Amino acid sequence: MQNKKITVFSATGKIGSELIGLLSAAGIQTIAVSRNPEKAIRMPCVQWVQADMSSRESLYKTMEDADSVFLLSGHSHGFVEEQSNVISVARELGIKHIVKLSSAAADKDSPFLIARVHGEVEEILRNAGITHTLLRPTGMMQNWLGELAHSVKTEGKIYDATGEGKRAYVDIRDIAEVAFRILLQPEPHAGHSYFLTGGTAVNYGEVAETISRITNQNVSFVSLNIEELRQRMQQQGKPEWVINTLLAYTQLQRDGKTATVSTDVETVLHQPARTIEDFFRDYKNAFLK
Structure with a gap:
């Protein structure tokens, strides 16, 4: 090897x-x-x-x-x-x-x-x-270390337009470990496509509850509409093509089309995918006020 x-x-x-x-x-x-x-x-x-x-x-x-x-x-x-x-x-x-x-x-x-x-x-x-x-x-947990972490630290709030829509966010460390296993022994995985998710689909209200519990601080979810989120991203200086892409995926989640959970991480690693609780415990300091 x-x-x-x-x-x-x-x-x-x-x-x-x-x-x-x-x-x-x-x-x-x-x-x-x-x-x-x-x-x-x-x-x-x-x-x-x-x-x-x-x-x-x-x-x-x-x-x-x-x-x-x-x-x-x-x-x-x-x-x-x-x-x-x-x-x-x-x-x-x-x-x-x-x-x-x-x-x-x-x-x-x-x-x-x-x-x-x-x-x-x-x-x-x-x-x-x-x-x-x-x-x-699917959506990656470590993306929460940017704008979401900033709004949690400064305001105690999460802003998004996904409503009650859920997604089975995956930890980047699991993605890297899956790639690592395949690169070392590619033959069994030749021709395969792996849909990498966490083990549970969650919405941003549940994300806020999890951060609150783990950091022992009050974090709430502010549910925006699509146009409000567009304006927020424009104020942040995001390019228009990035905004349009992000809003398209936001709408899919809002419409309940992104809640699929896959066991492919566990299939490759022979252990369950990391949970959002695992993520927020490991990155707790990034969300403390």
Whole structure:
């Protein structure tokens, strides 16, 4: 197992950094790819490489002698081209397996931009002839460490327009552990798509109750309508395409279409997915006033 060599893209991001830590601790030779590797924490067995996914030429050094690749990148206007470049170069270099971090709603015919571009890349990957596994996570708990944590700390409130709609949020640490297991032993997972969720679907009223209980402070959920949330995001300076995408997913949750719970995390890890209670206990300090 230690003779494997694995390439991880977006290695300084939330999921990538968790995955790099697991690979390093296991003694796996890892090529960690980032546009800004100088910001990275140095770890045993990890070689940091700077590359731009929009440049095919810069990608060859990132996958040299690698067995498997973890494919992840930020959402940008060049998303499909960038991930397609990685897949193309991986095929040329004889990469044996690609684990792609996708979207729970991935569909090349989707009206939603993020779902559509992930669906397009999934089709490119299927047609490339490389064995692969697709990871399709739902909403990620660690996203709560941004605006939500700030409003909890400063106002004791959570603002959202999802109403009573529920989602089975997943912990990024579980996503990274699933990717880690598959990268080390990809054969049983070849051709599989895993829908990664937590074990229970919750709404933001229940999230507020959980934070209140764990932090011993009063946190309430302020239910906005869609236009109120749009105005709030505009005031925060979010780009219009980001706002439109987030509001589309907000509407789906508001309409009760995102409450599906999957056991795929437990199937791969042989242990239950982390709960929101686990998350808020571990990140308690981020939500204290």
